[in-house]
Amino acid sequence: MKKILDIISQAPLFNGLSQEQLSQIRQIAIDKFYDKGKTVFLESDDCNGFYIVVAGKVKIYKVSLEGKEQILHIYGPGNPFGEVPVFSGRKFPANAETILKSHLLFIPRQAFVDLISEHPSLALNMLAILSMRLRQFTVQVENLSLKEVPARLASYLTYLTDEQATGDFVSLTISKGQLASLLGTIPETLSRILAKMNKQNLIQVEGRNIKLLNRNGLEELAQHGKLQ
Amino acid sequence: MKKILDIISQAPLFNGLSQEQLSQIRQIAIDKFYDKGKTVFLESDDCNGFYIVVAGKVKIYKVSLEGKEQILHIYGPGNPFGEVPVFSGRKFPANAETILKSHLLFIPRQAFVDLISEHPSLALNMLAILSMRLRQFTVQVENLSLKEVPARLASYLTYLTDEQATGDFVSLTISKGQLASLLGTIPETLSRILAKMNKQNLIQVEGRNIKLLNRNGLEELAQHGKLQ
DNA sequence: ATCTATTTTTGACATAAGTCAAGGTAATGC
DNA sequence: GCATTACCTTGACTTATGTCAAAAATAGAT
DSSP: OHHHHHHHHHSGGGTTOOHHHHHHHHHHOEEEEEOTTOEEEOTTSBOSEEEEEEESOEEEEEEOTTOOEEEEEEEOTTOEESOHHHHSOSBOSSEEEESSOEEEEEEEHHHHHHHHHHOHHHHHHHHHHHHHHHHHHHHHHHHHHHSOHHHHHHHHHHHHHHHHTSTTEEEOSSOHHHHHHHHTSOHHHHHHHHHHHHHTTSEEEETTEEEESOHHHHHHHHHHOOOO | OHHHHHHHHHSGGGTTOOHHHHHHHHHHOEEEEEOTTOEEEOTTSBOSEEEEEEESOEEEEEEOTTOOEEEEEEEOTTOEESOHHHHSOSBOSSEEEESSOEEEEEEEHHHHHHHHHHOHHHHHHHHHHHHHHHHHHHHHHHHHHHSOHHHHHHHHHHHHHHHHTSTTEEEOSSOHHHHHHHHTSOHHHHHHHHHHHHHTTSEEEETTEEEESOHHHHHHHHHHOOOO
């Protein structure tokens, strides 16, 4: 139980809230447990609230009729998801599925809207989170429309090194298939591009561990780069 | 002056606000006038507030180093834009340029944040707007990643007919070049696809006026369709 | 450890959409 | 009304990335 309040108090959404307000939130939250690969919601579903990841990992994604998947986000501990219909409409705009065994908190809609009306800082926190997501979408659209797959991959790898802060060593936290889906491509294409980057001594791939051999080259590639 | 308060009071952002609150907003707002094709802000710019369109039309877009443009949104009277950095960070995530002679209101950041803290309904309105935009981005990513250009175009055309509610007649409100950029393609490709749809009696193109000859066919195409 | 299932890689091929270039049409300003 | 500019269309060609199929490697379960 203590662990849950820890996650809650660390989450940007609840930044600056008092101890009392936090336990108020804990009281309206409902625990949900999922195995790996379980659907949390589908885009046709009605929405009575949103979720917060306590432990595990969740992907938000769309699928085409032909079965190709595009991952929109991957959320881990502390991240809320599924809030869009809480404020805008009735249905979820995408699907959510666990990619690890996960523990989620479900926050019922009305209780949260009541809370937010009372606490302006909670509203401002939520506005900040939604704004960050709009910014991320901006980048995602830019990547999909204006960059080729090698540039998107290079961009992701340099982003990951900063994120993990472990020198020039990166460890993929998702499968290569999922990474392909996140980058808007398919596993075959990703595999070929990783092989090419390897051959050109930009990176050194060993399973899910990747060593960045030429960070400048990758950053160049992320901008305007072509890969021979 | 009356016209401006009309626009403000119609805007979803100010839904449900009292007459007094509206004039409070009018007081902090600064009028800005732009000719067609003028830059409102660039993505590297600092942000001291956001804008509302009173008259005219503004495009929000990204450009690649090679010069290809991707339009993210087009906003008309009543729409706010550039709010993302007000709540998240310092810089704009994209560029804004007028595509018509335009009259904008600039709302300074701090004054608005103060207002929002006092009026929960203003916060909820803003949350609703940002949520709608997240939903739109969801669709845009889906279109770019999972659909081909003919499907995106068919989708846009059926959306426009509903929007304009003028039977099976649509009138493009932007140039075909801009439409190409909005759909994530280039004018040549758009032109060819319009010609093909014409040939297959899906539509009948006359300049910027398009008649939908086979709405069902277009909706089919928007989903999974291939165009021969 | 062995077997099974999933994930990843590689090859041969198809194709949607981009590039470059030129001509045509429409719109705008003087 | 004419000229200059911007917009749109068409053709020939290139290329990035998807498809299909099969083998190889890795991970999970018993």
